[in-house]
Amino acid sequence: MPISQSSPDKRPPALDARLAAAAAFVRPGHTAADIGCDHGKLSAYLAATGRCPRVLACDVREGPLQKARRTCAPWADRVELRRGDGLAVLAPGEADDIVVAGLGAETIIEILAAAPWVLDGSVNLVLVPATKHGLLRRWLAHNGFALAGETLCNAAGRWYAVMDARYTGQKREPDALWCVCGTVRGQPGAEQYRAWQLGKIKKTRRGLGAGPQAAAVDRLIQQLEADQWP
Ligand SMILES: C[S@@+](CC[C@H](N)C(=O)[O-])C[C@H]1O[C@@H](n2cnc3c(N)ncnc32)[C@H](O)[C@@H]1O
Helix, strand or coil: CCHHHHCHHHCCCCCCHHHHHHHHHCCCCCCEEEECCCCCHHHHHHHHCCCCCCEEEEECCHHHHHHHHHHHHHHCCCEEEEECCHHHHCCCCCCCEEEEECCCHHHHHHHHHCCHHHCCCCCEEEEECCCCHHHHHHHHHHCCEEEEEEEEEEECCEEEEEEEEEECCCCCCCCHHHHHHCCCCCCCCHHHHHHHHHHHHHHHHHCCCCCHHHHHHHHHHHHHHCCCCC
16 A cells, blocks of 8 residues: 555655755665754655655764654664764665755765765765855865756745755866856746845955955955856
């Protein structure tokens, strides 16, 4: 019997726009790892909907893992819980699709940098930084990842860029405007997202004084105010 007809408590949990966009980037039929799973809703959703035959729900802290255990209990045959830091909980190649959502860009970068096996074209990374989207986009470009997709969404009044990154081996120095705007041009909310990013950059500019870094930020502000897109 399909899960949705078996009993009400076996219905997939509702996801916010950000996690729904992340789930849509997970490739059907693959083993997924949900790093920093916390409440476990994404892991449960991927298992409950049948999108993933196996899900590894992982978190560095025991409290969140206990929440995830409760959320995922109806699909315990498909969801395995693991406690540990970042990707250290996985053997290389164990998960095909790796989601890291709701962590700051610096933490996501630390997690990826500590697992060189993700530099394998077969791994699909779904990344949802809670902060500093541009920093993560720059790191991805520097380290040979391309954005195969990116979905802009708004949840609880904040903008999120849900990134689908694949390793291509082509390292590049991205343009500052690209780092700020990503590849979301034309999507619903793109103009508001740009204005939101511009507001943050202007705030950073106030603390910079003069010098080459300030000049680069001024140029970026001008580009954004002139409605330029990467
Ligand atoms: C804000 S929650 C995000 C939950 C969920 N992924 C989401 O986006 O709604 C962040 C979770 O990441 C976990 N976390 C933080 N650093 C981590 C790391 N290095 N490795 C694994 N989990 C981590 C925290 O314990 C917390 O449960």
